[in-house]
Amino acid sequence: MASPLTYTSLDDIQDAVSYLRVNFDTGKTRPLAFRKFQIQQLYDLVKNNEERLYEALAKDMNKPRSEALSGDIAPVLEECLYFLENLDGLAKEEKTSPRLGMHAMDTVKVRRDPLGVVLIIGCWNYPVQLSLVPLVGAIAAGNTVLLKLSEVSAHTAALLTELIPRYLNSDAYRVINGAVEETTYLLEQKFDHIFYTGSPMVGKIVMKAASKHLTGVTLELGGKSPAVITPEADMQTVANRIAFGKFYNCGQICIAVDYVLCPADRLDAFVSAFTKTVKEWFGEDPKTSKDYARLVSVRHVDRIAGLIQNRKSGGIQFGGQVDRDERYIAPTLITDVKFDDDVLMGDEIFGPVLPVITYNSLDEAITMIKKNPPPLVLYVFSKKQKLIEQVLQNTQSGGVCVNDTLMHQAEYSLPFGGIGNSGVGNYHGHRSFRAFTHERGILQKKQQLEFVNKVRYPPYNSTRDAILRNFMVTHPLVVYLKQKRGSIKAALILIVLFLVYLKKRA
Known part of the structure; x- marks a missing residue:
């Protein structure tokens, strides 16, 4: 089947970057009124075309409407509304209290300036959310943006490519499409910030390309x-919530x-x-369920099927069926997996296959987690806070969700991002604004009282050094009193109470 997506030529990519640079330099995107109008337009784009977006997501991944709503549509709408309500406060200059005595009479403040021309590289598994949520933050911060959509979810990319120029100002926001060749050429261009969602392997390529331009x-x-x-957990509740965190979008979620x-x-x-949960949700044959998504491409089917077939440990409790033509792999549970199985435990699975590894003590489980890079x-899942704390204090991860799955990502008051191999930086809500903003520190003095500044000018002497020290270094007595x-x-x-007591006795 021919792809509905037309790739952008290399010349057009270069032209788009240059055009966005020129328009950023004019200051077009800086006024808050302009930013708010564009955010409102982006809200209208999603709201007015919600049904078309559902259709495109269904074509790409057979994504159930409920999952498309909660995972793609709702996050964008809510992020737009958040910035429309809070942008004035986020963008406002912040006056700070000077720490140095010599600046007590000066203005000390922080401006929130846009970074410039921003590249956002979206991802195929949530092609609406993972493209447009960072776009909202970049617009709110006052940047011009080049948005590279994922060619893997081609129907959704084609629809967004059609809609974005209709709703957003093309002088400031451009869309390009392509695969490896186009993306490689794109990364050769100079940007002021790159926002990428995807695999650690490609993340290293992006970071290397970015380093050439700092x-x-x-x-x-x-x-x-x-x-x-943990041993005392309510197993049916645990099974329900882990199944939700594994088979949502057919496991295609970071x-x-x-x-x-x-x-x-x-x-x-x-x-x-777990078996009971899966049967209740998807029936005896999940292939016939309207609530079970599909893998995005045949290539991904082959990869996941290879993990099942070539695994070096474990037995299939249920699932394992594959229909390549329909891009279907059944929900699959594999138990008695060995931690050193480099097939199932080598890389992120990113599909509907769940390995289960047993442990005899919580310390043993923690040791296994720490053998992998921070996730x-x-x-x-535990009823005991002591056990929860034991896990948290002895591990690292980008985020944590206790007694549930996925829902921490939906709570936009929390930062979302990885650590080490799982990511650099975070976003959502005001942190998205921060990710695309330069905090510009400003010290503003008056031109009076120049004689005071002579203490820091040459020729230097011990008297001036002593005065300078009093202005710049906290006196030991003050340090002692604070401690x-x-x-x-x-x-x-106690002294006041004693004096009150003496007064009453008098």
Whole structure:
């Protein structure tokens, strides 16, 4: 089947970058009124074309309407509304209190300036959310933006390519399309910031390309995100929530549960509960369920099928069926997996296959987690806060969700991003604004009282050094008083109480 997407020529890519640079330099995108209008237009784009977006997502991944709403449409609408309501406050200059005595009479403030020409590289698994949510932040911050859509989810990319020029100002926001050749050429251009969502492997390529221009990056990557079950957990609840975190969008989500660490003596209970959940949700034959998505391409089907067939450990409890023509792989549970199985446990699975590894002590589970690079998210299922804290204090991850899956990403008051191999930087809400903004520190003095400044001018001498030290270094007595202020305050209260007592006795 021919792709509905037309790739952008290399000449047009270069022209788009140059054009956006010229228009940024004119200051066109800086006024808050302009930014708000564009954000409102982006809101209208999604709201007015919601049905068409559902259709495109269904063509690309057979994405159920409910999952398309919660995973693609709603986040963009809500982020637009957030910035329309909060942009004035976010963009306002911040006056700060000077720390140096010599600046007590000066103006000390921070401006929020746009970075410039920003490149956003979207991802195919959530092609609306992962393209447009960062776009909202970049617009709010006052940048011009070149948006590279994912060619893998071609129907959604084609629709957004049609709609964006109708709603957004083409002088400031451009869309390009392409595959490896186009993206490689694109990364040779100079940008002021690159925002990329995708795999760690491609993230390294993006970061290397950005380094040639000393361009800052935000990298939203992935990793093998574990779900740790502690012995006392309610297994049916755990099964429901892990299944949601594994089979949502057919497992094609960077924060999917990649593997489960289950107490050895609770494995049978987990398998029983998990099997029950999957049958209740998708029936005896998930292939016929309207609520079960498809993999995005045959290439991804072949990759996941290869993991199942070539695994070096574990037995299939259910699933494993593959229909290449329909891009279908059944929900699959594999137990008795070895942690050193380099097929199932080598890279992020990114599909509907769930390995289960057993452990005998929580320390053993923590040790296994730490053998992998820090994941994008860590899931913990426990009724005991002490055990939750034990896991959190001894591991690293981009984010954490306790007793649920995926929902931390939907809470935009939290930062979303990875650490180490799972990403650089974070975004959502005001953090998206920060990601695309330069905080410009400003010290503004008056031209009076020049005689005061002579203390810092040559020729230097010991008297001037002593005066300068008093202005720039906190006196040891002040340091002592600050360190002991709790004790001093308590002593003063006792003295006051004693004086009140003496007064009453008199």
